[in-house]
Structures are given as structure tokens and as C-alpha cells.
Amino acid sequence: MLKQAKLDRIIRWGIKWSMWPVHLVTSCCGVEVAHTSAPVFDAERWGVLPFNTMRQTNVILVEGTITRKMAKVLKWVYEQMPEPKFVIAMGACAVRGGLFWNSYHVVQVDTIVPVDAYIPGCPPTPEAVIRAFFMVGNKILGKPGPEVKPVKVDLTPYLPQPKPAAKPAAKPAAPAKPAAAPTAAATQAQPA
Numbered sequence: 001m002l003k004q005a006k007l008d009r010i011i012r013w014g015i016k017w018s019m020w021p022v023h024l025v026t027s028c029c030g031v032e033v034a035h036t037s038a039p040v041f042d043a044e045r046w047g048v049l050p051f052n053t054m055r056q057t058n059v060i061l062v063e064g065t066i067t068r069k070m071a072k073v074l075k076w077v078y079e080q081m082p083e084p085k086f087v088i089a090m091g092a093c094a095v096r097g098g099l100f101w102n103s104y105h106v107v108q109v110d111t112i113v114p115v116d117a118y119i120p121g122c123p124p125t126p127e128a129v130i131r132a133f134f135m136v137g138n139k140i141l142g143k144p145g146p147e148v149k150p151v152k153v154d155l156t157p158y159l160p161q162p163k164p165a166a167k168p169a170a171k172p173a174a175p176a177k178p179a180a181a182p183t184a185a186a187t188q189a190q191p192a
């Protein structure tokens with residue numbers, strides 16, 4: 001009889017090679033996912049089979065900007081996925097908002113659902129997408145992987161700054177004083 005630890009390893013191995021991502025495509029990054037599955041890169045060789053039924057998938061690939069309205073959809077999709085489930089944030093927009101980082105309606109994916117792998121780039125290459133799946137695979141197997149997290153940059157200086165308060169109008173200049181009369185000593189010092 002198989003020991004529980006061995007059985008657990010086999011189950012994890014099976015999950016690692018059966019990652020079927022559902023796509024949450026909101027922007028242009030989705031095009032690179034099509035390349036990832038096309039013949040040249042053929043991610044299905046590693047068990048990455050694009051899927052479109054959220055209840056039968058274990059990975060959600062977030063491709064593009066997530067707005068406040070889309071955040072609700074992301075949460076809704078995530079909650080319908082069976083366990084174990086994983087999230088990959090693909091592209092600068094999904095990682096930190098990308099071009100729209102300071103827009104009033106853009107949210108970061110990891111504030112809505114837990115993210116297992118980030119793929120930087122605009123757009124990321126198919127190789128980078130495949131690498132992210134391997135990172136998640138290593139996580140499933142319990143192998144230590146590179147801790148790749150987006151660097152938090154202080155963007156405050158680039159945000160619109162409050163305008164300085166208007167200065168009060170300058171007072172009109174005081175009239176010039178008349179020149180002082182020459183003193184007696186100065187008069188005596190004058191040449192004759």
C-alpha cells in the first residue's frame with residue numbers, strides 16, 4: 001500500500017503537470033498567451049492547457065488592467081474555482097496597474113486575490129509566461145522557488161501635487177524719501 005507521503009507527492013506531481021488556466025483578459029496581454037499556446041512555444045507540452053470553464057480549472061491568468069468593476073468579476077471567478085487554485089498576474093498592468101497605475105478606477109490584483117506568480121513586462125514574452133507556470137509548479141511540489149515580487153517604488157513624486165496657496169498681492173511701494181541736506185562738515189570739506 002502506498003504511504004500517504006508518497007501518495008501526496010504523486011497528487012502534487014499530477015497537479016503540476018495539469019495546470020489548465022482560465023483567462024481573465026482585459027487588455028492586450030492576451031495576445032501573448034495565444035502565442036504561448038501556439039505551435040512554436042506549445043505550452044501544452046508542460047500540461048498548460050487553456051481552458052474556459054472556471055469550475056474545472058485550477059489557475060487563473062489575469063491579463064491586463066483590473067478596474068474596480070472587473071475586480072468583482074475576478075473575485076467571483078476565483079471563488080468558483082476548485083481547490084487547489086493558483087493566480088498568475090501577467091504584465092505590468094496586472095502587476096501594478098501599468099500605464100494606468102494612478103488612475104482612480106484601477107486596482108492591483110493582489111489586493112483582490114492571492115497571487116502566486118507575477119510576470120513583469122509589457123507585454124511579457126511567451127517564455128516568461130511559461131516560466132511563471134514552472135514557478136507555480138515548483139510551489140505545488142513544495143520546492144523553494146525564486147521569490148519574485150514586484151518592487152514597490154515610491155511614485156508619490158509623480159502624483160499630481162497640491163497647488164501652493166496664492167500669495168497675497170504685493171503692497172504698493174512707499175514714496176521715495178527726499179535726499180538728505182548736506183551736513184556742515186561735508187560742506188567744509190568741499191574744495192573752494
Ligand code: SF4
Pocket residue numbers: 027028029063064065090091092093094098099121122123124
Ligand atoms: S502590460 Fe502592456 S501589453 Fe499587457 S495589458 Fe498592459 S499595456 Fe497591454
